[in-house]
Amino acid sequence: MFPRRFVVLLVCASFACSACGSSGSHRKGYVRVTSTKPRVENVKVGYTFSGDASFYGKGYDGRKTASGEIFDRDDFTCAHRTLPFGTKLKVVRQKTGASVVVRVNDRGPYSKKRVLDLSEAAGKALGLEKAGHAQVTATVIE
Secondary structure, three states: OOOHHHHHHHHHHHHHHHHHOOOOOOOOOOOOOOOOOOOOOOOOOOOEEEEEEEEEOHHHOOOEOOOOOEOOOOOOEEEOOOOOOOOEEEEEEOOOOOEEEEEEEEOOOOOOOEEEEEEHHHHHHOOOOOOOEEEEEEEEOO
16 A cells, blocks of 8 residues: 555654644753743731742842843842732841841742752851851831
């Protein structure tokens, strides 16, 4: 009926096309984020939350943040998943009592284990440069 080469070519082409149209990703453990606009929470002064915080700096210095401003690792800013840009937080390291006031200007952290990503200056003010992260309590002050 059909030449053998044609059948082999047809089978190979169908396998190749089926891989292209799959809904999954070829990267193991990778989950595609379909929503680019995070849910923004309107919170009142005094709202408090706790969890693990880390800091970021060198690789992001001079790049645009999610708010559109340029990231400066020497400013006292932070990234939060849902708080409105411009929200000011008082962040206290639970172990030492060290505190810092930061302004939300970016989205993140992308690690589900963290509640805040602080700028390098804010992280150093809390003494995070050695550990890289610590338990904090953050309170909305403005």
